[in-house]
Amino acid sequence: MTATTSxxxxxxxxxxxIAGDSRLFHELIRPYERxxxxxxxxxxxxxxxxxDAAQEAxxxxxxxxxxxxxxxxxxxxxxxxxxxxxxxxxxxRDSIKMESLDEPPDDQxxxxxxxxxxxxxxxxxxxxxKEVSLLLQQAVTGLPPIYREVFLLRDVEGLSxxxxxxxxxxxIASVKVRSHRARMMLxxxxxxxxxxxxxxxxxxxxx
Amino acid sequence: MVIECKHxxxxxxxxxxxxLAPDVLEEVQKHLEHCEICSAILDSTRNILILTADDRxxxxxxxxxxxxxxxxxxxxxxxxxxxxxxxxxxxx
Numbered sequence: 001m002t003a004t005t006s007x008x009x010x011x012x013x014x015x016x017x018i019a020g021d022s023r024l025f026h027e028l029i030r031p032y033e034r035x036x037x038x039x040x041x042x043x044x045x046x047x048x049x050x051x052d053a054a055q056e057a058x059x060x061x062x063x064x065x066x067x068x069x070x071x072x073x074x075x076x077x078x079x080x081x082x083x084x085x086x087x088x089x090x091x092x093r094d095s096i097k098m099e100s101l102d103e104p105p106d107d108q109x110x111x112x113x114x115x116x117x118x119x120x121x122x123x124x125x126x127x128x129x130k131e132v133s134l135l136l137q138q139a140v141t142g143l144p145p146i147y148r149e150v151f152l153l154r155d156v157e158g159l160s161x162x163x164x165x166x167x168x169x170x171x172i173a174s175v176k177v178r179s180h181r182a183r184m185m186l187x188x189x190x191x192x193x194x195x196x197x198x199x200x201x202x203x204x205x206x207x
Numbered sequence: 208m209v210i211e212c213k214h215x216x217x218x219x220x221x222x223x224x225x226x227l228a229p230d231v232l233e234e235v236q237k238h239l240e241h242c243e244i245c246s247a248i249l250d251s252t253r254n255i256l257i258l259t260a261d262d263r264x265x266x267x268x269x270x271x272x273x274x275x276x277x278x279x280x281x282x283x284x285x286x287x288x289x290x291x292x293x294x295x296x297x298x299x
Contacts, residue, residue: 051274127261
């Protein structure tokens with residue numbers, strides 16, 4: 001995502017929107033549509049619910065824009081709104097507890113990775129196969145919530161450690177620990193499965 | 208000093224993010240040179256990160272953007288513009 005590297009001046013856009021040019025809000029949020037949707041989807045695990053939550057998060061951002069102080073980046077602020085929206089929907093939807101949002105301590109145990117003797121790269125063309133991208137999607141959404149949100153922000157959406165810490169409201173050290181554990185959990189669950197789905201006849205002698 | 212596999216696993220993320228301290232990095236690198244298991248763990252983790260970051264894994268549903276902007280349009284129309292506080296009016 002290159003949204004934040006473009007020369008657009010978000011602070012200026014926000015000031016104009018607050019001053020009454022509400023049409024600019026459409027432009028302001030365009031680079032964040034996917035980020036917001038993916039965060040919502042990873043929590044709600046259902047496309048329709050995720051779309052609705054994403055729309056609601058954007059509306060909340062619009063309604064509360066005047067309270068955005070510009071200390072954080074707009075994108076980071078928007079993600080915190082999305083996380084809150086998704087979490088509160090889960091609480092409402094699953095009042096019979098299906099997954100715990102309680103935070104287990106970060107230092108509990110270690111994740112032993114999947115032990116392999118060799119690893120051949122799975123080419124990104126493999127993602128053309130629906131089963132492969134579904135496998136990845138399910139593995140990510142299957143992570144415990146505290147690891148899932150850090151993984152998505154850092155490794156899917158490309159936020160820095162500091163930005164992720166700010167969006168979730170946890171320390172930088174916690175982001176690092178959770179990020180590591182999330183990656184190891186995914187390696188453990190995905191590496192053996194990906195090895196099986198890897199196209200067998202497509203390895204060229206030079207690969 | 209020879210470090211164990213378990214110790215190397217704790218540094219896989221730091222290694223991929225390029226933020227290991229120089230002495231740790233050297234130990235990890237030395238270990239990776241002769242340990243095919245840890246090398247495979249590193250390679251598979253790196254590959255999984257590349258794959259999960261691909262836009263095709265989490266795709267926006269068709270028409271998502273159109274529906275979002277239509278809803279925003281509708282709700283914004285029915286709404287007063289967000290109140291401009293003194294503070295926000297001053298902000299550049």
